[in-house]
Amino acid sequence: MPLTVPCCPSCRSEHVVKNGRIHNGKQNHKCSDCGRQFVQDPQNKVIDEGTKRLIDKLLLEKIPLAGIARVTDVSELWLQQYVNAKYEQVPRQVTVSTKKKGRLTLECDEAWSFVGHKGNKQWIWLALDRSTREIVGVHIGDRSQEGAQALWESLPAVYRQCALCYTDFWQAYRAVLPPQRHRSVGKESGQTNHIERFNCTLRQRVSRLVRKTLSFSKKLENHIGAIWFFIHYYNASLPL
Structure with missing residues (x-):
């Protein structure tokens, strides 16, 4: 029985060649005239x-x-x-539990990542409430003073008014955070242990943040969305 030659659904040409198989194993075809790729009798999977x-x-x-x-x-x-x-x-704003004015302690840090290639650095600025372990401030961008300012502005108002912030010695923090409520410390102090541990968790759970990977982000929008997606999940899973 002679084999039927499939026609291109776009231009109706019969100059069609086989072009591998799609994910479910069905034969894929390509039109030599218009370049359209197609399968015979396609069935849309719901x-x-x-x-x-x-x-x-x-x-x-x-x-x-x-x-x-x-x-x-x-x-x-x-x-x-x-x-x-x-x-x-995915919302680009944190959802945190209600806090009363009083003594609050934040740990802040910035984690390196990239989009497309390692020359396109995207720093993940984070602020963590030491008491509840919530991520209460997020910004993704460069490592400049503008990035530190954006992190500060992302904090709920009660933290900007009351919190004591522990950071590393990166100069952008000193330029932005109120000096009376900012402490620059080294890792040996233990004052930033929780945010550094969260950075490790973030890299272990979000494949596009692993340092040596083929899963890195190609689009900045998806890079930011993936990070926010995990942060919302993380905050919602805390036993508050």
Whole structure:
């Protein structure tokens, strides 16, 4: 029985060649005239809510998108579009428990990361409430005084009014934080142990922050979204 030659769905050309297989094993074709890629008798797979919830959990672990696509049996293209939409909707503001005015203690630090290539550095500025372990301030950008200012402005008002802030000796902190409520300390003091431990947790859980990885971010928007996605999860999981 002669094999039927597939026609290009765009230009109806029969000058079609085989072009590998898609994620579910079906034969992929490519039109030699217009370049369109397609499969015969395509069937749109509906991704159920259970699979989406599983993907949301896997995004919080050190697993690359290609690995998540293999585990959940979805296409990498669909997964990338899903992740793009999810990270775009993640709030860029912390949600923390209500604090009364009084003695509050913050630990602040900045962690190195990059987008696209290591020359495009993106510093993650973080402030952690020592008592509750909540992340109460976040900024992602360069390591300049403007970055320290953005971290300070991201803090809820009660922290800007009352908190004592422990940081390393990076000069940008001294230029921005009120001197009467700022202490520059070394690691040996133990005053920044909790924020440094969180930085380690962040690198262990968000694959695009691992120093030597193929899972690094290609888009700044997704880089920022992934970090915020984990921070919201982390704060919500604390036993407050």
